[in-house]
Amino acid sequence: MISMMGNCIAWTKKKRxxxxxxxxxxxxxxxxxxxxATKGFQGEPVEDVAPTVGFDVxxxxxxxxxxxxxxxxxxxxFRDVWHNYLAExxxxxxxxxxxxxxxxxxxxxxxxxxxxxxxxxxxPILILANKQDLDNALDELDICDRLNLEELVNQNxxxxxxxxxxxxxxxxxxxxxxxxxxxxxxxxxxSGDFESLGERVNKEKEAQRQREAEERKLKRERVRKIKxxxxxxx
Amino acid sequence: MGLLSLLRKLKSSPDKxxxxxxxxxxxxxxxxILKHLxxxxxSHIMPTQGFNIKSVSSDGFKLNVWDIxxxxxxxxxxxxxxxxxxxxxxxxxxxxxxxxxxxxxELGELLEExxxxxxPVLIYANKQDLFNASSPxxxSEGLDLSQIRDHAxxxxxxxxxxxxxxxxxxxxxxxNIKSGKGKKK
Ligand SMILES: Nc1nc2c(ncn2[C@@H]2O[C@H](COP(=O)(O)OP(=O)(O)OP(=O)(O)O)[C@@H](O)[C@H]2O)c(=O)[nH]1
Ligand SMILES: Nc1nc2c(ncn2[C@@H]2O[C@H](COP(=O)(O)OP(=O)(O)OP(=O)(O)O)[C@@H](O)[C@H]2O)c(=O)[nH]1
Ligand SMILES: [Mg+2]
Ligand SMILES: [Mg+2]
Numbered sequence: 001m002i003s004m005m006g007n008c009i010a011w012t013k014k015k016r017x018x019x020x021x022x023x024x025x026x027x028x029x030x031x032x033x034x035x036x037a038t039k040g041f042q043g044e045p046v047e048d049v050a051p052t053v054g055f056d057v058x059x060x061x062x063x064x065x066x067x068x069x070x071x072x073x074x075x076x077x078f079r080d081v082w083h084n085y086l087a088e089x090x091x092x093x094x095x096x097x098x099x100x101x102x103x104x105x106x107x108x109x110x111x112x113x114x115x116x117x118x119x120x121x122x123x124p125i126l127i128l129a130n131k132q133d134l135d136n137a138l139d140e141l142d143i144c145d146r147l148n149l150e151e152l153v154n155q156n157x158x159x160x161x162x163x164x165x166x167x168x169x170x171x172x173x174x175x176x177x178x179x180x181x182x183x184x185x186x187x188x189x190x191s192g193d194f195e196s197l198g199e200r201v202n203k204e205k206e207a208q209r210q211r212e213a214e215e216r217k218l219k220r221e222r223v224r225k226i227k228x229x230x231x232x233x234x
Numbered sequence: 235m236g237l238l239s240l241l242r243k244l245k246s247s248p249d250k251x252x253x254x255x256x257x258x259x260x261x262x263x264x265x266x267i268l269k270h271l272x273x274x275x276x277s278h279i280m281p282t283q284g285f286n287i288k289s290v291s292s293d294g295f296k297l298n299v300w301d302i303x304x305x306x307x308x309x310x311x312x313x314x315x316x317x318x319x320x321x322x323x324x325x326x327x328x329x330x331x332x333x334x335x336x337x338x339x340e341l342g343e344l345l346e347e348x349x350x351x352x353x354p355v356l357i358y359a360n361k362q363d364l365f366n367a368s369s370p371x372x373x374s375e376g377l378d379l380s381q382i383r384d385h386a387x388x389x390x391x392x393x394x395x396x397x398x399x400x401x402x403x404x405x406x407x408x409x410n411i412k413s414g415k416g417k418k419k
Contacts, residue, residue, distance in 0.1 A: 054388035084380035
């Protein structure tokens with residue numbers, strides 16, 4: 001485990017804190033293991049998942065947290081969709097297929113684009129270096145190096161932690177230990193900074209909502225015109 | 235792959251009867267997809283004025299697919315079919331970018347319906363055999379799918395003419411039913 005810019009908050013402090021609603025997103029390129037990890041959190045079977053080209057939402061309790069986790073597809077021609085979900089999240093889980101050396105550069109670029117998004121800088125990021133059960137899996141130093149992680153997260157002020165894991169190894173109570181620990185770290189970072197993070201999320205969410213409301217208004221207008229024209233023709 | 239072989243995959247599922255609702259604008263390719271699933275001839279298909287149902291039984295299991303006409307004057311009747319839907323399959327013409335906003339708006343309205351609460355949505359991005367068909371990312375933005383937050387949704391690029399991708403879409407449907415998401419919350 002490697003932590004950057006991250007200090008642990010005293011365990012005891014957390015115990016006194018109220019239940020908290022936290023929104024997270026799990027990202028990474030296709031085939032990394034995002035859906036398997038998500039099922040693991042939900043305690044659902046992790047075998048036999050289908051590639052995601054879309055959106056799913058997992059709601060579950062994790063310690064004192066009520067978590068909403070967005071699981072999005074990571075395919076190249078779907079990654080442009082990620083930005084729609086970034087304003088409202090408190091933190092990010094980024095999953096990597098550590099065994100796929102050919103795609104590590106693609107993984108780096110997708111992570112770079114993500115971290116450099118204005119809604120992500122400053123937010124905590126848990127990196128799951130997944131598929132460690134496979135022989136050729138990269139170790140954490142390799143991963144930090146190949147992702148140019150140190151420079152990337154420091155420049156964008158993202159507290160970051162890397163966990164070597166194997167999402168396929170268990171679900172629910174039998175879930176992979178490093179993933180559980182990584183999640184605990186992520187939630188601690190979030191709750192340690194909950195007020196300012198929450199304020200920021202609300203502000204950025206509201207800005208996005210206004211932008212979208214404008215766009216939808218214009219769009220509705222356009223659809224209405226098209227419908228009217230068609231009605232005239234019919 | 236016909237409906238029967240699809241059904242065999244479902245044997246382990248606890249549900250006894252599945253209701254799949256096939257919706258989308260006129261000319262999207264709903265009826266062609268349905269015929270393809272049922273391994274029927276797809277050379278003479280007319281716009282649907284009412285609805286088509288295909289229903290197949292196997293091992294006490296029944297899969298009912300309802301295909302309803304998408305013309306504008308028929309759309310108000312869609313709501314008559316919402317009850318007990320396990321999965322919504324929404325078909326779009328991926329090459330008809332001019333209608334993305336309209337079809338996105340129709341889908342958005344559909345999903346506000348209480349009776350479809352929590353139902354997973356498979357979007358068949360049909361007519362991928364046409365050269366100007368849009369990619370899943372473009373479709374998601376064009377239809378404004380990111381506004382959908384209380385339904386799982388999946389885009390499956392396909393062509394009802396060549397059959398490519400149709401089966402993969404059904405695989406997603408089965409996996410989402412197995413995990414219990416097809417049931418109403
Ligand atoms: N060996 C091994 N395989 C894994 C592990 N985690 C996931 N996989 C496999 O990797 C494949 C992809 O997993 P998914 O969870 O579907 O990947 P994803 O990141 O959700 O991919 P997209 O939905 O396409 O973006 C599946 O075949 C999983 O079984 C792991 O820890 N070890
Ligand atoms: N190129 C191409 N044409 C398709 C495809 N699927 C359907 N079509 C054509 O699109 C037209 C409309 O197909 P239908 O299946 O009747 O569409 P529908 O959605 O049932 O339309 P309504 O019944 O009016 O709601 C037909 O001419 C089909 O041959 C496809 O994958 N590729
Ligand atoms: Mg996935
Ligand atoms: Mg039809």
